[in-house]
Amino acid sequence: MFATVTGFLETIGLTWFVPPLKIAAGIDRRYEARRFVRMIGLPGLAIGLFLAVWWALSTQVVIKGHALPGPREVYAAGGRMVGEYQAARRVHAEWLRGIDEQVVANPTMSRAEVMALMPDTAAPTYLDQIGVSLKTVFTGFLLAAITAIPLGILCGMNRAIFEMVNPFIQVFRPVSPIAWLPIVGIVVSAGMADVAANSFWAKSYVISAVVVCLCSLWPILINTAGGVANVERDYLNVARVLNLGWVGTVWKVVLPAALPQIFNGLRLSIGVGWMVLIAAETLSQNPGLGKFVWDMYQSSNDDTLAYIMIAVLTIGVIGFVLDRMMIALQRLVSPGVGVQVR
Amino acid sequence: MKFLEIMQVSKHFSHPTKGRIEVLDKVSLEMRRNEFITIIGHSGCGKSTLLNMVAGLDAPSSGAVCFKEREIARPGPERAVVFQNHSLLPWRTVLANVMLAVDAVFPAIPKGERLAKAEHWLGVVGLKEQLHKYPHEISGGQKQRTGLARALAMGPELMLFDEPFGALDELTRSQLQDESLRLHGDEHLSVFMVTHSVDEAIYMSDRVVMMNNGPNATIGRIVDIDFPRPRERLKVFESELFAHYRNECIRFLFSRRHGAQAAAGLLSEATVEPVPGVPAPA
Amino acid sequence: MPLPVIVRHPTRAIAGLLLLAGANASAATADASVPASVAAPVFVEYQLASPKPDLARIKAAGIEKPVLKFGMIKLTDCAPLVVARELGFFAAEGLSVAIEVQANWKVVQERVVSMELDGSHMLYNHPIGARIGYLGQAKIISPFNISINGKGITVSTALWKAMQDKEPGLKEPGYALPVTATSLKAIAKERFAVGNPLRFGMTFPSGSHNIALRYWLAAGGVNPGFYEGFNDPVGKKDADVLLSVVPPPQMVANLTANSIDGFCVGEPWNQQAVRDGTGVAALGDQYVFNGGPDKIFATAEEWADTHPNTMVAVVKALIRANQWLDESTEHRKLACEMLANKAYIGANVEVLAESMLGTYQYQKGDRREAKDFNIFYRRFASFPFKSHTVWGLTQARRWGMIPTAMPDAWYAEVADRITRTDIYRKAFALLLAEGKVKAEDLPADDYQSSPAEAFIDHIAFDPRQPNAYLQKFAIGLK
């Protein structure tokens, strides 16, 4: 049981938690203690140094008469955001009470009808914005994966197809999301002319997701094609001797063999997608973290920079967690294949 | 009906920098059902190339390979291959690797029976306890046994071994050789094996086919091995006949090698003394 | 610094910080020569409301779409939308309204036209540019005028010094307003000669800030340059100075970096520059064209046509919001507190209060009364006069966005299409019947003439004769 827990933690990349657990349980104390120092002590020291340098800089750098927010100011702004969140929850609770009242006052209407007539129109909270960003990045990422993996397999299996697709990869891969945005905006707007404006498929959401998809397509495509092309000849020969056929070969041999590299591509791609999303959101009005940064930037508040720094930290931490998730998935799907955590 | 015929087979490859590589030149060979023949020759002379053409993984540039009087066009489970580096799929367990073969070859029989079949063959090669281990969790010998079980599970008429024991240590290697011989007897197998070990070739086969060096390699000489079957390792290895065969082979291989390096003709075939009971090269 | 306290009682901490901010502001006020009547108030933290819509109204008024999303730009004159939501004026009409901050004016226009936004806080000349096809054709209408006046023109401290040298009167404390652009004429010439022309920022080519800035410059004899037709976004033909588009939040940064010498924009950006000490607010546009149009509430024409009853309900709520805003200083103060919430503008409340409470800081410490800076309801400010649109059209012709002279009848026709006084009058009549407004607050005529003294260059405007009006400008196409 204990081994299962620590093993799971190691698998999903949360190795930091293993040494304290093991030390507490009295397993390999010396070794785990050294591991603990290496994994937590050294990064901790570096973070401490970073905070110190940041603090020192914040007392020196003055922008337009305001000091650069230091760690304390950012921490305080974080506390205020918690307060704002609590206030937003109170408003939400009040809205729910309003629904109850209206349900009583209008006996002819069902609760669902009342809710449809008076939805919560409060501005999204920070958590809502994080949720929107995650939803958007996953949509774009899934779009990219379901396009790029099949195409990558075709490219890897067939040299001719690869030669046809390769110029597009080379030309489109370096294009920045900012350049895609206007084109995607126009195309999506034209394509969505008939879709109700504030349905689930909000235009800004679709545009951001498509831009994420366009930028995160390439790592998946390149890695899938590479993984498939480099499947060991012997594995393919096994498939040929067994007369597995094209579909059987792809499904039973090529895909599993290329999986570690496909996941490598997926991992790179979600990192790219997350970065791209923040840029896309600032311009496409998708109400996620990117828009939060832009809105704060437009506020001319004394705390603007502190709030933006909180957003930067949030974006970084979420990016890190997404990366860990991909590593964990990669390890789960391809046991026995070393995964570089870097 | 003729079992396996290799008729006037030549093979060349095109290489982007080295140009055309002439590997085999008009190789002809026949093999009977239940025979165990071994191809031996220096590294790079074209042994695997020949085996691949028998497997159907590669096609001759000219000439033909016929199996049961039909030209081989593509690979098939009736000609199962045991590859040099086991080539087990690392994401499948031992059992799942064998099941891959059983499922592909016998799609019509019920799942339970297929499973029983796979377990049977793994039992035959002594892997009853390792069914659910992954390839990276078992030893090199066990991997090769799994490869063997996978090939056997295809129910082949001809087994093709490409240096299957090359990467194993001496003891494991001997064990697997003995087991392969036992299987050859018990299951009435026909085996076409490639090796670079003279001892292995003599100990295991009915005929040792020696190739001279490429480019344009041909069959240099064929030695019939007259040990009775089943063979006993110690008896065979301690016999004088074994030493004789061994000498025969080494002398051929050495001279061929030398001949290839010398400007040609210095050591002609005539300098190799014919041995009684061994037919001279065609 | 008691950090844990902030974490445990964040709301209390916010209130505390706002109190501190208020105290700082009052300290600043004490230094300045300010009338006692405008002592800085103490602000409290505003908690967002959860207005309860009157669902019975939806059926009674035949509301086609009770759930709406409106756009706003972070400028103090978005206040009517915010007030109508927070005080439940929308809810009283059965409407549930979400207000979403937009990145810039271009985005606002695109999303109004595509109807992703049901309506938005907009510049009065958005529908004009879109209707005449300047930089793209689209049909936008306005049934409601959000505000009159409300823009400021700020120059960098360096340019201010140069202006003082040309016009020593500006060195006197309490110099007379308005500051004209006359002193810029020579400076512009000098700068042009050395290949480093004066540069000004504005927010949008077919935008009110561009027009106000051009009017002020031209009134001082400085040619701001002509546009060469519908597809010219730059407009620098014959220019003495260079004008370029800068998003409002980047105005101050650009001024600090010396990439522009001045700008025209709404609040809080002028006050921000003054507060940071990077610029001097030369004047508010109540000195350029007192009573001139500024922001409107606008929707796509298709939206208005397909949601006639909803449109009236929205205008009813907005009229009440504007009326409330101009009722008292207390109301304005509460509005500032609402706007300071991060869901809306999120700026420091005392910066928002500068212009909204009837004072204006021209230089650090030089705070003066400015009652007319933002007007929402007085002087028929919320009525969508067709003359506003005609005036906007005359300026579009004057600066060449309209490439050829058009007959007077054309001006009236375009104004009829854009400016939907019929909707406003319908909404007002309903409110009158409900006893919520007074009859004298509705003008009889859709057209309003402006006397010479309303303008910095003393040229009277008769909306019935736009071509005759255009003839009177020394600088400008006829």
Ligand SMILES: Nc1ncnc2c1ncn2[C@@H]1O[C@H](COP(=O)(O)OP(=O)(O)O)[C@@H](O)[C@H]1O
């Ligand atoms: N696909 C190929 N393309 C080019 N050359 C090849 C290819 N396969 C084998 N060869 C060449 O053919 C020769 C014989 O190879 P092989 O049959 O593998 O030798 P071995 O006797 O060691 O098994 C070698 O020189 C090798 O380089």
Ligand SMILES: [Mg+2]
């Ligand atoms: Mg070989």
